[in-house]
Amino acid sequence: xxxxxxxxxxxxxxxxxxxxxxxxxxxxxxxxxxxxxxxxxxxxxxxxxxxxxxxxxxxxxxxxxxxxxxxxxxxxxxxxxxxxxxxxxxxxxxxxxxxxxxxxxxxxxxxxxxxxxxxxxxxxxxxxxxxxxxxxxxxxxxxxxxxxxxxxxxxxxxxxxxxxxxxxxxxxxxxxxxxxxxxxxxxxxxxxxxxxxxxxxxxxxxxxxxxxxxxxxxxxxxxxxxxxxxxxxxxxxxxxxxxxxxxxxxxxxxxxxxxxxxxxxxxxxxxxxxxxxxxxxxxxxxxxxxxxxxxxxxxxxxxxxxxxxxxxxxxxxxxxxxxxxxxxxxxxxxxxxxxxxxxxxxxxxxxxxxxxxxxxxxxxxxxxxxxxxxxxxxxxxxxxxxxxxxxxxxxxxxxxxxxxxxxxxxxxxxxxxxxxxxxxxxxxxxxxxxxxxxxxxxxxxxxxxxxxxxxxxxxxxxxxxxxxxxxxxxxxx
Amino acid sequence: xxxxxxxxxxxxxxxxxxxxxxxxxxxxxxxxxxxxxxxxxxxxxxxxxxxxxxxxxxxxxxxxxxxxxxxxxxxxxxxxxxxxxxxxxxxxxxxxxx
Numbered sequence: 001x002x003x004x005x006x007x008x009x010x011x012x013x014x015x016x017x018x019x020x021x022x023x024x025x026x027x028x029x030x031x032x033x034x035x036x037x038x039x040x041x042x043x044x045x046x047x048x049x050x051x052x053x054x055x056x057x058x059x060x061x062x063x064x065x066x067x068x069x070x071x072x073x074x075x076x077x078x079x080x081x082x083x084x085x086x087x088x089x090x091x092x093x094x095x096x097x098x099x100x101x102x103x104x105x106x107x108x109x110x111x112x113x114x115x116x117x118x119x120x121x122x123x124x125x126x127x128x129x130x131x132x133x134x135x136x137x138x139x140x141x142x143x144x145x146x147x148x149x150x151x152x153x154x155x156x157x158x159x160x161x162x163x164x165x166x167x168x169x170x171x172x173x174x175x176x177x178x179x180x181x182x183x184x185x186x187x188x189x190x191x192x193x194x195x196x197x198x199x200x201x202x203x204x205x206x207x208x209x210x211x212x213x214x215x216x217x218x219x220x221x222x223x224x225x226x227x228x229x230x231x232x233x234x235x236x237x238x239x240x241x242x243x244x245x246x247x248x249x250x251x252x253x254x255x256x257x258x259x260x261x262x263x264x265x266x267x268x269x270x271x272x273x274x275x276x277x278x279x280x281x282x283x284x285x286x287x288x289x290x291x292x293x294x295x296x297x298x299x300x301x302x303x304x305x306x307x308x309x310x311x312x313x314x315x316x317x318x319x320x321x322x323x324x325x326x327x328x329x330x331x332x333x334x335x336x337x338x339x340x341x342x343x344x345x346x347x348x349x350x351x352x353x354x355x356x357x358x359x360x361x362x363x364x365x366x367x368x369x370x371x372x373x374x375x376x377x378x379x380x381x382x383x384x385x386x387x388x389x390x391x392x393x394x395x396x397x398x399x400x401x402x403x404x405x406x407x408x409x410x411x412x413x414x415x416x417x418x419x420x421x422x423x424x425x426x427x428x429x430x431x432x433x434x435x436x437x438x439x440x441x442x443x444x445x446x447x448x449x450x451x452x453x454x455x456x457x458x459x460x461x462x463x464x465x466x467x468x469x470x471x472x473x474x475x476x477x
Numbered sequence: 478x479x480x481x482x483x484x485x486x487x488x489x490x491x492x493x494x495x496x497x498x499x500x501x502x503x504x505x506x507x508x509x510x511x512x513x514x515x516x517x518x519x520x521x522x523x524x525x526x527x528x529x530x531x532x533x534x535x536x537x538x539x540x541x542x543x544x545x546x547x548x549x550x551x552x553x554x555x556x557x558x559x560x561x562x563x564x565x566x567x568x569x570x571x572x573x574x575x
Contacts, residue, residue, distance in 0.1 A: 013492075016518050017499060019514065019518065020496070020499045020500060020503070020511070020514070020515070020518075021499045023503045023504070023507050023510065023511050023514060024499075024502045024503050024504055025504055026504065026506060026507060026565065026568035029507055029510065029565040029568065030562065030565050030566065032514065032565075033514065033558060033561050033562045036514055036517060036518055036558060036561075037558050039518070040517070040518070040520070040521070040523075040554055040558070043521055043523075043524055044523060044524070044527070047524045047527050047528065048527070068531050068532065068533035068535065069530055069531055069532075069533075069540055072530050072540050072543065072544050072547075073527060073530050073531055073544075073547060075544075076530070076543075076544045076545075076547035076548045076551065077547065077551050079548045079551075079552075080548045080549070080550070080551025080552040080554070081551060081552075081555050083548075083552045083555075083556075084552040084554065084555025084556035084557075084559070085555055085556070085559065087552070087556040087560070088555065088556040088557075088558075088559030088560040088563065089559065089563070091556075091560060093564070096509060096513070096560070096564075099556070099560065100509075100512055100513055100516065103513070103516050103552075103553045103556065103557060104516065106549040106550065106552055106553050107516065107519055107520055107522065107549070107550060107553050109545070109546070109549050110520075110523075110545075110546035110547075110549045110550040110553075111522050111525075111546075113526075113542040113543070113545055113546040113549075114522060114525045114529050114542070114543065114546050116542055117535075117538060117539040117542040117543055117546075118525075118529060118539075120536065120538055120539065121529065121532070121534075121535065121536060121538075121539045132482075133482045228512070229512070232512055232515065232516065235516070235519055236515065236519045238522075239519045239521060239522045240489065242522055242525045243485065243525075244482070244485050244489075245525075246524075246525050246528060247481050247485070248524060248525065249484070249485065250521060250524065251522065251524060251525060252485055252488050252489050252492065253488060253492040254518050254519060254521035255519060255522075256488075256489050256492035256493045256496055257492060257495070257496040257499075257500075257515065257518060257519075258496075258515045258516070258519035259493065259496070260492075260493050260496030260497045260500060261496060261500045261511065261515040262512075262515070263497070264497060264500045265500075265508060265511075265512065268508075353505075355505065358509075360508075360509055360512065361505075361509060361511075361512060362505060362506065362507060362508025362509040362510070362511070362512075363509050365505070365506045365507070365508075365509065365568075366509045366510070366564050366567065369506075369564075369567040369568045369569070370567050372567075372569065374569060374570050375568045375569065375570065378506055380505045380506075
């Protein structure tokens, strides 16, 4: 039996790798999901038939007590399934970042609780088992698990706007965090050396929980994509540590895959904002832009929907640059109508998507795909930037900082060095915006004052529907 | 014991490199579904949760903690895979409209 289970686990691990590999293209991505599902199913079935597993290796009761406490397990499964299905189907796509944060919290909590149970269980059964690398793995598992749990809840609160989006800061914040972490680490080392010190464990767990909160509250809403990716990585690593503690290689593989995925995504996000990890985690972004409030009056041009529609109609190529403002205004479907209408007139329409356009990596793509915009029209920043000089109209909707030419030119600007969409190189630029107020980061955007820029004032959804209305009217005339 | 640790580290090292290589190739279009997929996959900790709860010697504490852990992680598995599927289904090429 034990061997059979190991083979099942090997197949399962292979399927997980394939599953991620198939995510390389939308055409194969559904296979990826199915491979992952089969892998997970095999792992669960394998665990059941392989009982008693590594935990009870001493108690060889195959056949008799195949799984003890099964009512507990079955009812937990039923509840999990009953909760999981509605979450998956009811959740609107704009809320996916919150759901992701919530599921990081759940996964991390599970790892932490299993680690905790394991710690006490082994204490009771056989304290001699609890030494060496097992205790190290358990401590790492619970530390990462608990801090990711509360950290993810904080991130979720910020994304859901239950908590303030701006960084919550106080004096000596980093010093306080560091001291807390140092204490937790010291307790961890102490327990690793002397595992009989069970009374330390609750303190250790409490510190980890607290540290998770303190780590995330100083991070601003704009940095949430990076934070989610980092938490993703931590959740994976805690599962991985569980694998070491239980001597289960499948957990190690799956945890490592998740950990490396989170790592890559957070690196991509950091690069997209030209920040470093340490800067995101300890920099408290909100502090930097206090001095940029110079409000000299500069002139700009604005246009009506009618004028804008006629320019769009005459164009041969249009690049739409969406930002999160578009999702806030729920304008995705109106954009699709505009896209259809322009495409029918032979205008080539593409979307230029900045990596941080949404609230989590790739979020904007999902929002636009949901509105039935074909994915081959969704082009990432590096691939579309070369197209702007040949493009007649760049239409910016709900995006601000990611189009600010200051990021290329003004060394004094807080966003200097951040990769941007070269919207200012298009022949005509149109910006749909409520007013001239500066955006999220509070930085004035030079793009709005260019001679070729037309400001289209209004709510994104309302304005785009006006544009759509104007277009057929002209065709009829 | 040391043998297990070394084997585990070996597996960890290889899996991390495979993960980095495979995920680097994932289309940025799919980063959000990727994250919910890896989320569901990391819910593999369900294995550990079952083992701890199903242990015949499990203390009440273990059973309660294990119960919560299984519930949390099964929620992740179910919602993670389903929502990923819902998302990737949205990514369509333009179908015969024009």
